[in-house]
Amino acid sequence: MTAAERPVSTALLAPDRSNGAALRASMAYMVAGLGTVLLMGLLGLLMRLDQAGMLVISPAWFYRVMTLHGSGMIAAVLLAALGGIAAAVSATTPLSARALWIALVVYMTGNGFVIFATLVGGFGGGWTVLYPLPEHGIVWTLQAALAIYAGYFFVALGLLLFCVHILFAMRRAHGSLAKALAWRFLFSLGRDKRDALPRPVELIAVVIAIDGIAAAGAGLIYLVPLFAQASGAITTVDALFAKNFVLLFGHTIANLSIYITAGLVYAALPAYTGRAWPTSWPVAAAWNLIIPLMLLNYSHHLYADFAQPVGLQLLGEIGSYAVALPSFIVTIIGALALIYRSGIRWTVAPILFALGLWGWVFGGLGALLDATIPVNQVMHNTLWVPAHFHTYFVLGALAFALAYLWSILDALSGSSERRGTRAAAWLYGIGGAGFILMFFVSGANSVPRRFAVHLPEWQVYARIAVPFVLLLALSLAWLSWDLSTRFGSAWRATRRPVVGP
Amino acid sequence: MIDLFVWEWEWQLPLIATLAIAELGFIAVWARRTSSGVGERRSWPALALFTAGLLVFALAVMSPIGANDERLLSSHMIEHDLLMWVAAPLLALGSLALVADGRRLPAALRRSIAFLARPIVAFTISTVLLWAWHAPPAYGLALISLPVHGVEHLSFIVAYIIYWWPLIATPSMLGGLQSSAGRAGYLLAGAMQSGLLGALLTFATSLWYPHYALVPGATVASALADQRLAGAIMWYPGAIVFALAAALTLRAPATEPLAIAG
Ligand code: HEM
Numbered sequence: 001m002t003a004a005e006r007p008v009s010t011a012l013l014a015p016d017r018s019n020g021a022a023l024r025a026s027m028a029y030m031v032a033g034l035g036t037v038l039l040m041g042l043l044g045l046l047m048r049l050d051q052a053g054m055l056v057i058s059p060a061w062f063y064r065v066m067t068l069h070g071s072g073m074i075a076a077v078l079l080a081a082l083g084g085i086a087a088a089v090s091a092t093t094p095l096s097a098r099a100l101w102i103a104l105v106v107y108m109t110g111n112g113f114v115i116f117a118t119l120v121g122g123f124g125g126g127w128t129v130l131y132p133l134p135e136h137g138i139v140w141t142l143q144a145a146l147a148i149y150a151g152y153f154f155v156a157l158g159l160l161l162f163c164v165h166i167l168f169a170m171r172r173a174h175g176s177l178a179k180a181l182a183w184r185f186l187f188s189l190g191r192d193k194r195d196a197l198p199r200p201v202e203l204i205a206v207v208i209a210i211d212g213i214a215a216a217g218a219g220l221i222y223l224v225p226l227f228a229q230a231s232g233a234i235t236t237v238d239a240l241f242a243k244n245f246v247l248l249f250g251h252t253i254a255n256l257s258i259y260i261t262a263g264l265v266y267a268a269l270p271a272y273t274g275r276a277w278p279t280s281w282p283v284a285a286a287w288n289l290i291i292p293l294m295l296l297n298y299s300h301h302l303y304a305d306f307a308q309p310v311g312l313q314l315l316g317e318i319g320s321y322a323v324a325l326p327s328f329i330v331t332i333i334g335a336l337a338l339i340y341r342s343g344i345r346w347t348v349a350p351i352l353f354a355l356g357l358w359g360w361v362f363g364g365l366g367a368l369l370d371a372t373i374p375v376n377q378v379m380h381n382t383l384w385v386p387a388h389f390h391t392y393f394v395l396g397a398l399a400f401a402l403a404y405l406w407s408i409l410d411a412l413s414g415s416s417e418r419r420g421t422r423a424a425a426w427l428y429g430i431g432g433a434g435f436i437l438m439f440f441v442s443g444a445n446s447v448p449r450r451f452a453v454h455l456p457e458w459q460v461y462a463r464i465a466v467p468f469v470l471l472l473a474l475s476l477a478w479l480s481w482d483l484s485t486r487f488g489s490a491w492r493a494t495r496r497p498v499v500g501p
Numbered sequence: 502m503i504d505l506f507v508w509e510w511e512w513q514l515p516l517i518a519t520l521a522i523a524e525l526g527f528i529a530v531w532a533r534r535t536s537s538g539v540g541e542r543r544s545w546p547a548l549a550l551f552t553a554g555l556l557v558f559a560l561a562v563m564s565p566i567g568a569n570d571e572r573l574l575s576s577h578m579i580e581h582d583l584l585m586w587v588a589a590p591l592l593a594l595g596s597l598a599l600v601a602d603g604r605r606l607p608a609a610l611r612r613s614i615a616f617l618a619r620p621i622v623a624f625t626i627s628t629v630l631l632w633a634w635h636a637p638p639a640y641g642l643a644l645i646s647l648p649v650h651g652v653e654h655l656s657f658i659v660a661y662i663i664y665w666w667p668l669i670a671t672p673s674m675l676g677g678l679q680s681s682a683g684r685a686g687y688l689l690a691g692a693m694q695s696g697l698l699g700a701l702l703t704f705a706t707s708l709w710y711p712h713y714a715l716v717p718g719a720t721v722a723s724a725l726a727d728q729r730l731a732g733a734i735m736w737y738p739g740a741i742v743f744a745l746a747a748a749l750t751l752r753a754p755a756t757e758p759l760a761i762a763g
Contacts, residue, residue, distance in 0.1 A: 021681070028682055098751050101681045105688055105747035109740050112693050116700035116736075143703050143729055150737060154744070 012091050012411055020494035021097035022090040023408075027491065029083025029104060030405045034483075036076035036111070037398060038476060043069040045469050048435075051454045052462035060139045062452035063124025070127030071114050071148075074254055075155055077393060079107065080401040081260035082162055085208065087408055088201045088267035089166070093173040099165040107158025113151030123148050126450065128250055131226065131242035146230055149223050152249075156219035159253065163212035170206050174198060180206045182284040190281035197279040200287075204263035207287050208256055211294045215256065219249035240307050244299070251298035258392055259290060261400035262331050262360070265353055268407045269335060272350045273342035277334065286326030293323040300371040304380060313373070320371035328364055332357055347417055348479075349410065351425040352403035359395020359432070363388050366440065381450075383461075384443025387436055394432045394472070402428075402479060409483060412490035424478035427471055434468030505718055505727075506576065511568035516651070520555045527551050527595070534599055544598040551595025557588040562654060571644055572716050574724070574731040582734060584654060585631075585695075586742040589661030593669050596662075618666045620678055620687050627664035628694045630656050635698060637709055644712050664691060668750040681751055688750070692743035699736025703729055 012023060043065045049055040050062055057065070086100055117123045121144030125134045129152065134145035167177070174180040179195045182203060198206070222245035225237045270277045277283075296319030302308045303316070335357055344350055366388030369375050379385070410417070442461040447454070454462060531548055561567055561583035570577035600606060600614060616622060633639055634653050643650040668684060670677035678684045705728060708714055714724040 024680075024682060028685070097681060101685045101751045102747045105685050105692075105751070106744045108689050109692055109696075109744055112689075112696050113740070116697060120697075120700045121704045141704070141729075143733065146733075147700070147703070147736075150740070154740065157744075 012087065012408060018094065019090040022095040022100060023087055023412075023494045024491060025097045025100035025104065026083040026087035026090065027405075027408065027487075027494075029086065029100070030080045030401065030408075031083075031487070032104070032108065033076045033078070033080025033083060034402065034405065034480070036072055037080070038480060040069050040072040040076060041473060041476065043072075045466075045473060048462050048465055048469055050452065051459065052466050053454065053456070053459045054463070054466065057452075059452035060122065060124060063126070063139075063450075064118045064122055066450065066452075067124050067126055067148075068115065068118040071118075071151075072111070073393070074127060074250070074257070075107070075111055075114070077257045077397050077401065078159070078253055078260075079104075080405070081257045081264070081397060082159075084264045084267075084401055084404045085201065085205050085260050086162075086166070088264060088404075089169075089205045092199060093169050093202060093205075095169050096165060099161065103158045103161040103165065105158075106154055106161060110151045110154025110156075110158060113147050113154060117144050117147035117151060121147055128246065130246060131222075131237060131239055135226075135230075142230060146227070149226055152219060153223050156216040156223075156249065159212055160216035160220075163209040163216065166205050166209040167213070170198075170202065170209070174202075177206065181288055182279060183288075185279075186281070186284045186288055190284075197284075200266040200277060200279050200283050201263050203279060203284065203287050204259070204266065207291050208260050208263070210291055211252060211259075212256055214295055215249050215252035218245045218252070222246045222249055240305065243302060243305065244308075244312075247298040247301050248295065251301060252294060254389065254393075255294050255297070257397045258360070259294065259327070261356070261397040261404070262327065264400050264404040265331065265335055265356070268349065268404050269338055269353055271407065271411075272347075272353075273338045273344050275338050275342055277338055282330050283334065286330035289326045290323065293319050293326070296320075297323050297371070300376065301380075303373050303376045317371060317373060321368065324364055324368060328361065332361060346422070348421050348425045349403045349407040351422060352399045352406065352428070355425075355429040355432070356396050356399035356403065358429075359391050359399060363390075363392025363396055366391055378446075379443060381448055382443040383439050383447050383449050386449055387439035387443050390439055391436050394436060395429070399428070399432075405483065406479075409486040409490040412493040413486040414493070415486055415489065418482060421478065421482045424475045424482070427475035428479065431468050431470070431472030431475055435465050435472055438462070438465035438468070505572050505716060505723075506565070506569055507572065508565050509568050510565065511563050513563055516559070516562060520559055524552060524555055527599075530599055534605075547595050547598035549595075550591050554588045554591030554593075554595055557583055557591060558654075558658060561588065572713075572719075573727055574710060574713050575727050575734055578731040578734040580654075581657060582738055582742075584657045585661040585664075586739065589658050590665045590669065590746075592658070593662045593665045597669060614666075617663050618670065618677075620667045620683065623663045623667055624687065624690055624694075627660040627691070630660040631695060632698060635702075635709075640710055641712060644710070665746075668746065684751055685747065688743050688747050692740060695739045696736050699732045699734075699739060701732070703732030703736060705732070 012019075046055070046057065047062065047065055047069065050057050086095060089095065122140040123134070123137065123144035124140060125137060125145070125148075129145075129148055134148065135142060137145065170180040171177050174196075178184070180198050180202065182195070182197050184192045184195050185197060222242060225234060225242070228234045229237055266277050266283075296315055299308070299312050299316030300320045303313060335353075339350075339354070346354075366384065370379055370385060370388055438461045442458065443449075445458075445461070447458045447461065528548065531544070531551075561580045566576055566583070567580050570580050606614070617626070634643065634656070639653075643653045667678040667687065678687060702709065708721065708724055708728060710728075711724075713719060713727060714721045716724075719727075
């Protein structure tokens with residue numbers, strides 16, 4: 001029997017084997033997301049080379065590149081994460097491939113706007129598009145600002161379509177959202193088990209769909225007055241209102257990637273450790289808590305805004321601390337308990353999952369420090385901030401997303417793993433850690449973030465970072481090449497017979 | 502800039518005659534096909550769609566939108582939008598019923614449709630024609646010669662009927678794109694290439710078509726502002742059209758009940 005004829009045996013396929021189409025759509029999300037990450041990573045390398053003084057680009061181009069890298073990466077990692085969660089959920093909850101494809105086209109249309117607004121229109125106001133800066137560019141025009149807003153509009157719309165579909169699908173599959181969130185079980189402190197409990201990844205899908213809808217809604221609320229102002233219908237927009245909403249949008253979608261990809265750990269790790277990860281009471285409580293907490297913690301980005309009501313600042317601080325409890329304690333401890341003495345084989349996916357857990361912890365600690373008001377006053381505009389979010393993106397969310405795609409392609413294609421690729425997975429950790437460490441060290445030494453030109457005394461950090469970035473690039477290229485060799489047969493396998501129940 | 506807009510219609514007899522012939526020709530074929538039996542119903546929606554397509558074509562070219570295309574680039578771009586994104590898909594949808602059963606077409610016609618409807622061919626034709634006609638020399642020629650202008654519009658219509666065909670035709674028909682992945686990729690490619698052209702026009706810092714600065718009452722500054730608007734008119738509504746097209750043409754695939762092996 002050739003590899004192409006081999007039946008697929010995997011937990012990915014629905015009992016009635018009808019989720020092949022949804023799986024293919026999900027795989028397209030992941031591949032589009034990770035492909036974009038590779039391109040945006042090259043822009044990251046370009047910026048670090050510039051900051052090291054090893055390759056000089058003009059400040060105008062630096063800021064275009066920085067904006068495209070930031071928004072492109074955020075959108076790309078989120079896309080890969082959405083694909084992962086759709087694939088994981090589709091095995092037990094029927095999803096509409098049509099809805100997934102439509103959301104993908106809308107989302108990617110938004111990315112097109114961002115690419116053209118930055119590379120052609122010269123927009124360089126940062127991925128946060130913080131009002132009123134986009135409308136007062138010296139090197140870009142109002143049209144470029146409007147184009148980036150339009151891009152965010154389509155991305156938010158694509159996200160909204162995806163999340164609404166997930167919510168409806170979950171409600172249909174479980175009877176109600178309360179059941180999909182395991183509320184009876186949760187509020188009876190785990191005693192009432194009459195409702196069939198959702199799998200952790202299903203519960204997480206509902207949580208992120210709710211927060212995704214809130215984030216997309218905030219994005220749309222932010223954009224409407226800005227378009228109205230550009231058209232002359234209104235003259236000013238309240239800057240504090242705008243800042244709250246754009247951060248509620250941007251910070252939450254950045255957080256979504258991190259939490260969604262954590263959901264992928266719940267979905268895939270049990271297959272490698274041979275131990276089940278059921279929906280226990282702590283899991284149900286933790287993820288239900290994340291619904292409000294994820295929407296609160298954005299306001300740690302507003303500590304420097306004296307006009308922000310103090311109550312909201314405190315809420316932001318409490319939210320930022322509190323979110324660590326459910327996510328770290330439950331997910332990290334749960335995952336470590338699953339791995340501990342399980343006899344796990346350290347193949348590519350488990351290596352990447354483990355790196356992701358590591359990155360989550362360290363990135364989270366960096367974030368906690370930054371969320372502490374006195375520390376924030378000193379650190380917030382230094383490279384400490386990119387350091388913490390690169391940690392849980394590069395070593396957390398991206399590692400999880402890669403690991404999950406790897407596990408899917410592995411299971412579907414059935415091809416055996418190359419030994420060299422494991423080395424690439426470890427290299428990913430080493431390259432990523434070195435690169436990020438230099439961001440932390442720069443931040444601790446008060447090197448400002450978003451500076452196109454670094455003073456000679458700062459350049460040493462970037463110079464040390466560059467070889468690590470190259471290592472990271474090498475490992476990503478290697479992993480991607482290996483993934484690409486499995487992709488075709490995995491794609492075809494979604495149309496093939498499956499074995500067993 | 503808005504002062505340059507003149508509220509007038511531009512009746513063009515050759516165009517009216519061409520459209521009337523097209524409509525009559527369509528009706529003749531439609532009536533023969535749908536009355537010749539072989540299980541086909543008389544498809545009134547097809548006739549309505551095709552007629553609507555021709556009406557939009559006529560409106561785009563002869564209404565004040567088209568009548569101002571030599572004064573305002575933005576008006577010209579609205580005209581192009583209507584041709585490519587409204588008239589062309591309507592005409593393609595209307596024609597669908599006539600070629601639904603490829604076996605009943607003459608072999609040569611079937612082969613040509615099958616060739617043109619290959620996604621790569623359809624995408625290349627629509628892209629090349631769109632970009633070529635927006636190149637300043639070709640565009641300038643269209644502005645000073647009515648026949649060339651007519652050919653430009655006709656080629657947009659034909660190019661975009663060809664573009665929409667693989668999305669509109671069902672997989673069993675000639676040239677229908679089979680998979681959702683293929684459809685999504687094709688739509689995105691179409692959106693990106695026209696979006697890029699719109700973006701280049703929006704962000705251009707010099708005039709692409711100096712003709713518009715020479716219109717009585719216009720200045721270089723007003724023509725540049727008009728050009729920015731024109732780019733946005735090509736770019737933004739295009740994105741909405743492609744998103745809508747995704748909603749309409751990405752169909753749920755037939756369920757794949759995979760057999761249980763072993
Ligand atoms: C692949 C390796 C990567 C490299 C070499 C890299 C490099 C950089 C550099 C040099 C900056 C500018 C820092 C500053 O001076 O403020 C930056 C900013 C940023 N990066 Fe990355 N990065 C990488 C991966 C990622 C990933 C995976 C994400 C995921 C979301 C990401 C998101 C961002 C964001 C949001 C910004 C801030 C942009 C802004 O301030 O507007 N990066 N990156």
